[in-house]
Amino acid sequence: MTEITPQDAASPLVGVLALQGGVREHVHALEAAGARTTLVRRAAELDALDGLVLPGGESTTIDKLMRLYGIAEPLRAKIAEGFPVYGSCAGMILLAERITDPALDAAGEPQQTLGGLDIVVRRNAFGRQRESFETSLPFTGLQSLPSRDPAAHTENVHAVFIRAPWVEKVGSSVQVLAQVPAGDAAAGAESGAADSVARIVAVRSGKLLATSFHPEVTGERRIHELFIQMIRGDA
Numbered sequence: 001m002t003e004i005t006p007q008d009a010a011s012p013l014v015g016v017l018a019l020q021g022g023v024r025e026h027v028h029a030l031e032a033a034g035a036r037t038t039l040v041r042r043a044a045e046l047d048a049l050d051g052l053v054l055p056g057g058e059s060t061t062i063d064k065l066m067r068l069y070g071i072a073e074p075l076r077a078k079i080a081e082g083f084p085v086y087g088s089c090a091g092m093i094l095l096a097e098r099i100t101d102p103a104l105d106a107a108g109e110p111q112q113t114l115g116g117l118d119i120v121v122r123r124n125a126f127g128r129q130r131e132s133f134e135t136s137l138p139f140t141g142l143q144s145l146p147s148r149d150p151a152a153h154t155e156n157v158h159a160v161f162i163r164a165p166w167v168e169k170v171g172s173s174v175q176v177l178a179q180v181p182a183g184d185a186a187a188g189a190e191s192g193a194a195d196s197v198a199r200i201v202a203v204r205s206g207k208l209l210a211t212s213f214h215p216e217v218t219g220e221r222r223i224h225e226l227f228i229q230m231i232r233g234d235a
């Protein structure tokens, strides 16, 4: 069912892919940031949109359902034409050109991605013991947002990680927006590597934005505002 919210008609219409995962939270965050929203389950629903959010959840399930419902191919084609998409967590995995450790289905077939974002991601990268954590991260590129605190020296974002991927490699077209610094106590880890090396957790390339973490669950609105500015061509 399509739900259009009564925002200003000039507000961009942003879809949230509603096949699996944390859909509601993105709808609320987008609306708080000034967008109109609609839930997307079918390829025909893509055409009316100004942008799309791929939520967190389980990337293997979302991948399977996107292919089953025939939405993967048309979405891939739109992304190649410059359609704005923001992916959080599983959504970041779906935008990645490559996964270091793709899950295999019962037939031994690796999970697929939409691609478009020239990054390599590692799933569940922060380890099992501390599979969820929260931390505060400096985030690049929020300077022009309406909700920005003009008195703030650094633009820190509250970031919630839930079985999150990190970005292992970025192509030359990709801008790194945030990293978990080496030695971050919250990231801690079993994944010893997180202690000794900074890990990339937010990136942008053209009209594609991806975060390993979930701004939509904390009341953090600046990432969604940034995405709306990207849609409008203001960022």
Ligand SMILES: NC(=O)CC[C@H](N)C(=O)O
Residues within 6 Å of the ligand: 055, 056, 057, 058, 059, 060, 088, 089, 090, 091, 093, 123, 124, 162, 163, 164, 165
């Ligand atoms: N919170 C999330 O979206 C977790 C992502 C999940 N680990 C995956 O691989 O899809």
